[in-house]
Amino acid sequence: MNLVVGSGPAGIACAQALLAGGSEVCLVDAGLTLEPERAAITRRLAGEAPAAWDAASVARLREGMDQAETTVILKRSFGSDFPYRGADEEFGLTYEGVALRPSLARGGLSNVWGAAMLPYRAGDLAGWPVSVEELAPHYRAVLGFTGLAGQQDDLTSLFPLYHPNPTTLPFSRQAGRLWTRLEKHRGRLRRAGLHFGAARLAVQAAPASGGRGCVRCGMCMYGCPYGFIYNSADTLADLMKNPRFRYQPGIVVRRVSESATEAVIEGRYIGSGESWSARGERIFLAAGVIPTTRLLLSARGIYDRPVWIRDSQYFLFPLLAPTGVPDVQQEALHALSQIFLEIIDPKISPHTVHLQLYSYSDLIAGGIRTALGPLGHPWLVRQLAERTIIVQGYLHSDHSSRIRMVLEKGEAIDRTRLTAELNPATPRIVARVLRKLLGSAWRLGMAPGFSQLQLTPPGRGYHCGGSLPMRAQPGELETDTLGRPPGWRRVHAVDATVLPSIPATTITLSAMANAHRIASAALAESL
Secondary structure, three states: OEEEEOOOHHHHHHHHHHHHOOOOEEEEOOOEOOOHHHHHHHHHHHOOOHHHOOHHHHHHHOOOOOOOOOOOOOOOEOOEOOOOOOHHHHOOEEEEOOOOOOOOEOOHHHHOOOOEOOOOOHHHOOOOOOOHHHHHHHHHHHHHHHOOEOOOOOOOOOOOOOOOOOEOOOOOHHHHHHHHHHHHOHHHHHHOOEEEEEOOEOEOOOOOOOOOOOOOEOOOOOOOOOOOEOOHHHHHHHHOOOOOEEEEOOEEEEEEEEOOOOEEEEEEEOOOOOEEEEEEOEEEEOOOHHHHHHHHHHHOOOOOOOEEEEEOOEEEEEEEOOOOOOOHHHOOEOOOOOEEEEEOOOOOOOOOEEEEEEOOOHHHHHHHHHHHHHHOOHHHHHHHHOOEEEEEEEOOHHHOOEEEEEEEOOOOOOEEEEEEEOOOOHHHHHHHHHHHHHHOHHHHOOEEOHHHOEEOOOOOOOOEEOOOOEOOOOOOOOEOOOOOOOOOOOEEEOOHHHOOOOOOOOHHHHHHHHHHHHHHHHHHOOO
């Protein structure tokens, strides 16, 4: 029996590999889920066409995301904060300028992610003991169960699809207009280091049970009632049909250890506090960077010594067009990213800069309304929304701030202190990105809004990891290529904790592929 901790994307990818290798698997998880009342609303809407939805139910699932009422820090799932609930107390967390949060939810942070799936590029993996070629078969394995919406385009030569038959999602009219200009100027943009393609998204063409595909209801940022956006909890439900798989929810893991013959998990039941333990051949930790790092530091008695969580700097700004696309508010569209734009220019960075472009959604309109304040007349908000595409940008961790993490010995529970350490180079790199786009504004038909640029706190984009990085010859606060600390054989960290750096392109696919790789290799290794 092999033990996996965590049901987020990395944990599920790990479990998939173990089962494929013939192992028995027990997945241990806190497993918090959506409140029954909200789940009932979601199930009811999933059985209806969007035109039949009642306004009160839709408003209920959109709660907590109105920018007119609050600054959105934590993205919710169907109006609920359950993906983050209880974690701060369970892990004794304090934050100083840090936006990253762990999850105790079934499915982890895949309950609230943006579904973007782009692999890493060899040029961005300097210092890694694992190559893109070694990850390639595991990219394919992962995409085999997450699904992929994407297409063969100019990005394919830089970032292979790793999927034989991706589905496609239609562009919104705003994105379609921009795409036409990108295609027209493709050669010049490429020579300028600007490479574009359709957004690649972990979106199923249709649910496993059959039926229609994406209906473009615009609810993506709140949660898809139809379940088209990949959530690792869905794969977990499939795994529970396997006789060699067991799911153990309701457990917060407190300690891991190993001996020459076995690995041991100790934890407690949420609510009752009753002790729980399990033994297995190996343990695979996929609880998320904060809990996984915390478990390994505690297991090795490393207190009051900092480790650094690497971050891919997340920033936002608008692209503004001189003319609008009318009536976007009434258009049937999906609200996930529409286009990826990759900047490969050594004058900006030796690494890829990744940009995700989003066309109209009601959240964008709400952000415009909030920014205008008393001037936010509905006509003006509409005019600006019809001219605006929002860009979410990411930098390589070499150019980003980081998070200092220290585990402190406590009486009841150990405390974990997270402190932001800002990188003074980050604003300069981001400014170069905007100037780069300004230089191509006439080709894009849009220009970046410098005054609306937002540089978010470390961890806000949730592209974080690398606190115990993989090395060919690991030191004390590092791991080997199977995610094990020096001297350990049976306990593996398999989530983003072990990534040596955080490239700008999306983190989830590569974290899943690496977890799948580690589990596959561990099974092949004789103890």
